[in-house]
Amino acid sequence: MLTRLARATAPRLAPSARRGQLRAMATAHTSPQAQLLAPRTRDQKVAFVDQLLAAKAASGKTFDDIAAECGWTNAYTAQLFFNQAQLKPDSAGKLKKAVPHLSDEAIAVMQHAPMRGWDPELAQEPHVYRMLEAVHHYGEAFKALINEKMGDGIMSAIDFYCAVDKVKGKHGEDRVVITFNGKYLPHVEQHAEDNTAARK
Secondary structure: OOOHHHHHHOOOOOHHHHHHHHHHHHHOOOOHHHHOOOOOOHHHHHHHHHHHHHHHHHHOOOHHHHHHHHOOOHHHHHHHHOOOOOOOHHHHHHHHHHOOOOOHHHHHHHOOOOOOOOOHHHHHOHHHHHHHHHHHHHHHHHHHHHHHHHOOEEEEEEEEEEEEEEEEOOOOOEEEEEEEEEEEEEOOOOOHHHOOOOOO
């Protein structure tokens, strides 16, 4: 995921060059391992995310609109457009129908496992900073509540659903609701007999 500042200050490519870069990302790799890494550099990811967001803008649809058409959560839909999630092959047709301006090359690249990452500049963006602050502030309480309700374990961010909603407060004010729905993963007691990696 990249900040607007990062996208704005990154070298801009001409449309023909961007199309060529996408074709290269989609077809030029010679091994399955290489294909899993596309797009892998910062500049490639900036250019690719710009392409995806331009196609979304051309559709005139919101993330909620696209999510509703494809049957996804709105957060997962946004993650796809920021190249932080993989487009599954069975869903490629649905996304192409919802956002017709996405090129076939872009759809192909989106189906590679992305290089998920964290851009440190994101923490300077006020909303992201506030989200981090909220998790840090409530983190110990969240852990204690999970431990009380479920035992010694964590919430998965892989088997995970996230959605962002807008509701009205009791005084008519707009309020944000962010839902994290992750699978509970207990810490295991490490019995030697269950360690299949141990030498016999």
